[in-house]
Amino acid sequence: MSFDATPPAAGPAWHAEARVDKERRVEVSLGERSYDILIGEGLIDRAGEEIAARLSGARAVVVTDETVGGLYLTRLEIALAGAGIEAASLTLPAGETTKSFVRLEETVDAILGARLERGDAVIALGGGVIGDLAGFASAIVKRGTHFVQIPTSLLAQVDSSVGGKTGINTPRGKNLVGAFHQPVLVLSDIGVLDTLSPREFAAGYAETVKYGLIDRPDFFEFLEKSRGAIFAGGSERSEAIAVACQAKADVVASDERESGARALLNLGHTFGHALEKAVGYDPQRLVHGEGVAIGMALAHRFSVKLGLCSGQDAGRVAAHLRAAGLPTEISAIPGPAINRDTLMEAIAQDKKVSRGRLTFILTRGIGRAFVAPDVAGDEVATFLDEELAR
Amino acid sequence: MSFDATPPAAGPAWHAEARVDKERRVEVSLGERSYDILIGEGLIDRAGEEIAARLSGARAVVVTDETVGGLYLTRLEIALAGAGIEAASLTLPAGETTKSFVRLEETVDAILGARLERGDAVIALGGGVIGDLAGFASAIVKRGTHFVQIPTSLLAQVDSSVGGKTGINTPRGKNLVGAFHQPVLVLSDIGVLDTLSPREFAAGYAETVKYGLIDRPDFFEFLEKSRGAIFAGGSERSEAIAVACQAKADVVASDERESGARALLNLGHTFGHALEKAVGYDPQRLVHGEGVAIGMALAHRFSVKLGLCSGQDAGRVAAHLRAAGLPTEISAIPGPAINRDTLMEAIAQDKKVSRGRLTFILTRGIGRAFVAPDVAGDEVATFLDEELAR
Numbered sequence: 001m002s003f004d005a006t007p008p009a010a011g012p013a014w015h016a017e018a019r020v021d022k023e024r025r026v027e028v029s030l031g032e033r034s035y036d037i038l039i040g041e042g043l044i045d046r047a048g049e050e051i052a053a054r055l056s057g058a059r060a061v062v063v064t065d066e067t068v069g070g071l072y073l074t075r076l077e078i079a080l081a082g083a084g085i086e087a088a089s090l091t092l093p094a095g096e097t098t099k100s101f102v103r104l105e106e107t108v109d110a111i112l113g114a115r116l117e118r119g120d121a122v123i124a125l126g127g128g129v130i131g132d133l134a135g136f137a138s139a140i141v142k143r144g145t146h147f148v149q150i151p152t153s154l155l156a157q158v159d160s161s162v163g164g165k166t167g168i169n170t171p172r173g174k175n176l177v178g179a180f181h182q183p184v185l186v187l188s189d190i191g192v193l194d195t196l197s198p199r200e201f202a203a204g205y206a207e208t209v210k211y212g213l214i215d216r217p218d219f220f221e222f223l224e225k226s227r228g229a230i231f232a233g234g235s236e237r238s239e240a241i242a243v244a245c246q247a248k249a250d251v252v253a254s255d256e257r258e259s260g261a262r263a264l265l266n267l268g269h270t271f272g273h274a275l276e277k278a279v280g281y282d283p284q285r286l287v288h289g290e291g292v293a294i295g296m297a298l299a300h301r302f303s304v305k306l307g308l309c310s311g312q313d314a315g316r317v318a319a320h321l322r323a324a325g326l327p328t329e330i331s332a333i334p335g336p337a338i339n340r341d342t343l344m345e346a347i348a349q350d351k352k353v354s355r356g357r358l359t360f361i362l363t364r365g366i367g368r369a370f371v372a373p374d375v376a377g378d379e380v381a382t383f384l385d386e387e388l389a390r
Numbered sequence: 391m392s393f394d395a396t397p398p399a400a401g402p403a404w405h406a407e408a409r410v411d412k413e414r415r416v417e418v419s420l421g422e423r424s425y426d427i428l429i430g431e432g433l434i435d436r437a438g439e440e441i442a443a444r445l446s447g448a449r450a451v452v453v454t455d456e457t458v459g460g461l462y463l464t465r466l467e468i469a470l471a472g473a474g475i476e477a478a479s480l481t482l483p484a485g486e487t488t489k490s491f492v493r494l495e496e497t498v499d500a501i502l503g504a505r506l507e508r509g510d511a512v513i514a515l516g517g518g519v520i521g522d523l524a525g526f527a528s529a530i531v532k533r534g535t536h537f538v539q540i541p542t543s544l545l546a547q548v549d550s551s552v553g554g555k556t557g558i559n560t561p562r563g564k565n566l567v568g569a570f571h572q573p574v575l576v577l578s579d580i581g582v583l584d585t586l587s588p589r590e591f592a593a594g595y596a597e598t599v600k601y602g603l604i605d606r607p608d609f610f611e612f613l614e615k616s617r618g619a620i621f622a623g624g625s626e627r628s629e630a631i632a633v634a635c636q637a638k639a640d641v642v643a644s645d646e647r648e649s650g651a652r653a654l655l656n657l658g659h660t661f662g663h664a665l666e667k668a669v670g671y672d673p674q675r676l677v678h679g680e681g682v683a684i685g686m687a688l689a690h691r692f693s694v695k696l697g698l699c700s701g702q703d704a705g706r707v708a709a710h711l712r713a714a715g716l717p718t719e720i721s722a723i724p725g726p727a728i729n730r731d732t733l734m735e736a737i738a739q740d741k742k743v744s745r746g747r748l749t750f751i752l753t754r755g756i757g758r759a760f761v762a763p764d765v766a767g768d769e770v771a772t773f774l775d776e777e778l779a780r
Binding site: 136167 | 532
């Protein structure tokens with residue numbers, strides 16, 4: 001079984017939702033569990049009224065980290081109080097190590113200590129780490145409370161806050177434990193992105209580029225033209241976020257629990273995860289979006305090697321990622337050289353493995369990604385040897 | 391909103407599934423996630439073929455406890471190997487304290503260590519504790535692997551193995567953390583029930599009686615007539631188990647995530663949970679089924695006090711439970727006297743509380759239970775004062 005990306009209809013279909021005004025709305029269509037993603041300036045200050053409008057009478061527990069909480073928790077608490085929402089908060093250390101069993105237990109205890117009921121809400125205020133952890137805690141407390149995402153990194157706004165995947169890491173790997181748990185609302189306040197470091201912004205940009213590469217060649221062209229404006233903070237920025245959210249929402253709506261088409265969202269991720277694991281998840285060496293950037297470049301070059309994709313397309317992808325300040329080769333990762341066998345081992349343990357065969361997202365060109373469920377391990381190994389020798 | 395139990399159709403409808411042969415099958419109808427409950431002698435020895443028939447090529451991790459594992463793990467391993475199912479196992483200490491975060495983490499690690507994939511199976515071999523813990527681990531490893539239940543207590547066979555509720559306890563209360571995760575198969579081997587102590591058997595019997603009290607008055611009459619045979623191990627035993635499973639399956643099918651009708655299954659449980667909490671979950675003083683027995687007797691007497699139920703019906707319920715060796719009064723619990731305020735505090739923290747109002751399952755008579763979502767706290771307190779003075 002393989003899933004080809006549907007070629008886009010003529011004309012820039014991704015323009016449909018774009019509006020002149022600052023605030024954009026993307027709906028994730030999941031029947032009675034459908035929810036809105038709002039994208040705009042100042043949404044943190046409107047969080048209380050937006051939540052109260054959807055969850056009348058609900059109480060809340062805000063989960064955040066020390067960095068984001070220091071910047072925005074007070075503003076959020078004022079907004080919640082202004083809408084009559086009683087809220088407790090939990091502030092955790094910033095960083096990937098917070099996605100652990102021990103922090104999960106701490107978060108669950110804080111939610112239970114606030115006596116949240118199923119009709120109340122856990123609010124994640126932070127990047128992907130906080131969203132994944134708080135969302136998972138929300139999924140399992142009393143077998144599911146309401147959940148609201150306020151993503152504060154570009155990566156979280158275009159990727160992890162959309163689609164309901166939540167989870168934690170274990171010593172055996174990242175995101176190996178978790179739940180599918182959809183939020184009732186996502187508030188993407190683009191005002192907070194200006195406090196991101198250029199490196200963090202670029203990392204989130206890699207996931208944005210991914211949607212163009214999967215099945216939206218027009219969107220990729222838009223990004224090629226508008227990269228400067230997006231990094232500078234123009235209206236192109238919120239347009240790009242809205243298109244990325246819409247793209248992910250479309251895939252999630254068609255395949256909520258990742259049995260088929262949703263796997264396309266893993267473009268660049270099998271290689272990327274293996275690289276992250278190989279550097280011990282050391283953010284000094286590689287952050288997730290950078291791993292995805294290298295992974296996407298590798299997926300295109302591997303597709304060229306397999307005779308699926310033109311070298312020109314693979315070159316164009318790498319050039320765009322590099323222009324955005326992203327790495328595209330394994331050798332770009334600072335520190336000790338990375339071993340081929342370490343990467344192969346990590347790939348085999350990746351949770352997308354199906355009955356021992358290797359599943360990769362490959363491509364026939366920009367915007368033409370597809371799921372290849374039975375890639376031979378030794379072809380991957382040979383390819384990695386070539387890449388490591390570059 | 392309140393949900394009245396539908397009166398049963400004329401004639402003993404619960405007889406429909408009963409057959410002369412030993413093995414019975416109950417289907418839990420949940421669309422594409424429907425599954426079978428098989429009830430009969432020697433099913434442990436047939437587990438391999440039954441699982442292989444449903445999950446071709448799957449591997450497995452068996453989770454059990456020291457008591458049950460000592461009796462049945464080797465037989466199960468032989469059965470799995472005989473059907474070509476590669477299996478690892480994890481044996482945990484017996485007892486309620488195993489339903490903890492630390493044992494969950496240990497179980498998750500064992501499953502990941504065996505490199506189980508989403509298409510593989512976690513098998514719970516044990517009573518409710520093992521089923522709840524292993525089921526929860528199965529729900530969250532890679533956001534959900536297949537799950538098979540082999541319940542080895544009467545309580546687990548008629549109650550906890552059916553319906554997909556999984557979870558663990560925290561210091562703040564029982565089952566406050568968990569997931570809805572349906573098994574793909576339940577194998578209820580009635581041969582294992584002969585090794586249960588009379589007290590354990592009676593505790594499971596309390597949950598069996600509950601289905602009669604909710605909406606099957608004919609089944610309650612059958613139990614009144616057949617109690618001796620059921621305790622002795624006759625064909626009435628597997629008939630009673632099948633009817634109880636069918637009753638729970640019907641409710642689960644109509645309300646998988648406990649938004650309405652499923653709440654009826656909590657008959658006796660709000661009081662029962664409060665009593666268990668009040669004795670610190672000390673199984674020397676009170677096991678779950680005994681708490682439910684007292685809770686059902688209390689629910690009937692509370693309903694009498696509220697003018698809903700006849701004193702005759704309440705008396706008949708208490709008499710049947712006592713005849714089965716079950717307690718029906720708070721004073722029957724050995725040890726220090728139980729405090730009214732402790733019980734009220736526990737009731738308020740119970741997860742069935744909706745927005746601060748107390749939700750109870752009350753009844754208009756045997757087989758006529760209903761959800762009362764707005765019971766006043768002081769009426770409950772006054773009733774408990776009377777009960778504690780009995």
